[in-house]
Amino acid sequence: MEDRAQRRGRPGRQVGRLLGIPLYLSPSMYLLALLVTVVYGGYAESELGVAAPASYLIGLGFVACLLGSVLLHELGHALTARRHGIGVRGITLELLGGYTEMDRDAPRPRVDALVALAGPAVSVLLGAIAATAAWLLPDRTVVGQLAFQLAASNLLVAVFNVLPGLPLDGGRALRAGVWALLGDRDRATEVAGWAGRLIALVTAALVITLYQLQLITLFGLVFILLVVFTLWQGAGQSIRLARMTRRFPLIDLRRLAKPIFAVPSGTPLAEAQRRRDSDTRGRPALAVADAAGRLVGLVDARAAAALLAARRPWVAVDTVTRSMGAVPALAVGLSGEQVVRAVQAHPGAEYLVTSGEDVLGVLHVADLASVLEPHRAPRRWGDAGPDAPDQWKKDQ
Known part of the structure; x- marks a missing residue:
């Protein structure tokens, strides 16, 4: 048909x-x-x-x-x-x-x-x-x-x-x-x-x-x-x-990307979140760095939110962290159409925004949705789910 x-x-x-x-x-x-x-x-x-x-x-x-x-x-x-x-x-x-x-x-x-x-x-x-x-x-x-x-x-x-x-x-x-x-x-x-x-x-x-x-x-x-x-x-x-x-x-990855706030590996989750929340840049993405300061993982916000608040002081941030290699990446110079097609090809809730080997920030898929559909009811990025990009599939 x-x-x-x-x-x-x-x-x-x-x-x-x-x-x-x-x-x-x-x-x-x-x-x-x-x-x-x-x-x-x-x-x-x-x-x-x-x-x-x-x-x-x-x-x-x-x-x-x-x-x-x-x-x-x-x-x-x-x-x-x-x-x-x-x-x-x-x-x-x-x-x-x-x-x-x-x-x-x-x-x-x-x-x-x-x-x-x-x-x-x-x-x-x-x-x-x-x-x-x-x-x-x-x-x-x-x-x-x-x-x-x-x-x-x-x-x-x-x-x-x-x-x-x-x-x-x-x-x-x-x-x-x-x-x-x-x-x-x-x-x-x-x-x-x-x-x-x-x-x-x-x-x-x-x-x-x-x-x-x-x-x-x-x-x-x-x-x-x-x-x-x-x-x-x-x-x-x-x-x-x-x-x-x-x-x-209107899709500008440099503008949409959230900054990254890194904490040392082994930091209790509650302490990592407290430090991140005190950052003056708003609410940056939480990441984990090794002893040399290199980013090794990105905290999964949904997994972190699923933990009871009473447990977070006793759980290392690493337990709710995905390795950087497991998070799909988007080059900062991609056009808007290329960004959407990349998200369709690799559905997810968040993406690393990169320039060469440098990580500039994290794109939450809900922020991308807010640019494409500004009049729809706002949703937290964690509610978007891994299948959110299917809402933008190109049915011709």
Whole structure:
């Protein structure tokens, strides 16, 4: 249904490779496979006269055909992207379709549009082939009905996906057009995101009306509303991403980095915190130095906070310290986009800010979030958690 760049924490397992592209199956896909097998198996039994368990084997075959259709749709995106020099990290099949993960955004509006529309074009081609087969095959036969259902599903996917709103493929095409017109990719993303939310609202109103007129079943209502909810969330994520991306130039690691306050190895944790709190620079990051004054570790604030206050005078600061090598580092000269991509690649709560071999300070991920989303409720950095960067994943 959509293409995504820099997606992290993929919810699925790799099941193979196709043309060098890793293929993943989301756990939700197994639920869909079971549901479609049961529903289509019941249809084959009641309408086509196929006795169980053969009817459910037909249902399973229909699931395999659907998966193949979705995979070919995503391959359309992936191969078009590779043709234009964009790397493909993988294809994931999930409950409501699939997505292609790319290693970077399209460099130009034309490429963005071509990659977006390649998937629906494949679905149209598959639908036309299946429709031709259904027309040629005898009616009321298993093979003929399979061909008809595949034609209908592929053409429906193609039509739905070209609707002009993110996160749909048509939304990417709309963004490409607005991008070419305004010369501002972020503004174009925001426009296409709001269009996606409008499509979600119209679709919800339409499907509720159809249900009230008894033109669709309760199952159809619930399923389409699930799709609408996914669209609404995806559109909102695109809008949020565009606003954050516009703020990338404001990311200055030298300004955001907290200074470091070092204490000797073996210092009781309570004493180390007392010394740090008396520092006139505010609340610097607490670190541990060896006898030669070299920094050897950074105190894990969450681990320190988890210790009861009564125990801290009797526990050495070293027990809640991570070695400097275990803390990811960011070079002070990185651009805002490079910083975000590095954080996505190595999720964490804090990062060393370095200049050559020198450590200039510590970046807390919550401070980075406050630059990207200044209007969101402030949070302590320790609440951000190691998965916080996934909130900034670039769902296109």
